[in-house]
Amino acid sequence: YWIKKPSEREFDDCCNEFWCVSAYIAKGFYRKELFYALDHFNQILRPELLRMMSWEVGIREGFNFSVGKNHK
Known part of the structure; x- marks a missing residue:
């Protein structure tokens, strides 16, 4: 679950x-x-949003950060 640039x-x-x-x-x-x-939101949009949020955390933390299972 480590964030990659x-x-x-x-x-x-x-x-x-x-x-x-x-x-x-x-x-x-x-x-x-x-x-x-709701299907489009949950199946397509939400995973893309979580990816972008993970990258934002990676930018702040230097990509040395794990978001954990299910982005907790």
Whole structure:
């Protein structure tokens, strides 16, 4: 569970996935498709958000930090 510094490509891919899926979630809520929106949030968006938050911790701690199982 040690944080690794992301490559530029990995960072771009993560951010792109985060923002693209955010639009799907907003669309799902707008259409009152709650399960669709929540599924996209929990299955796609949340893992990408946790990755970005881990990288932020890595930047502050010098990538010598373990976020632990399930990012506790």
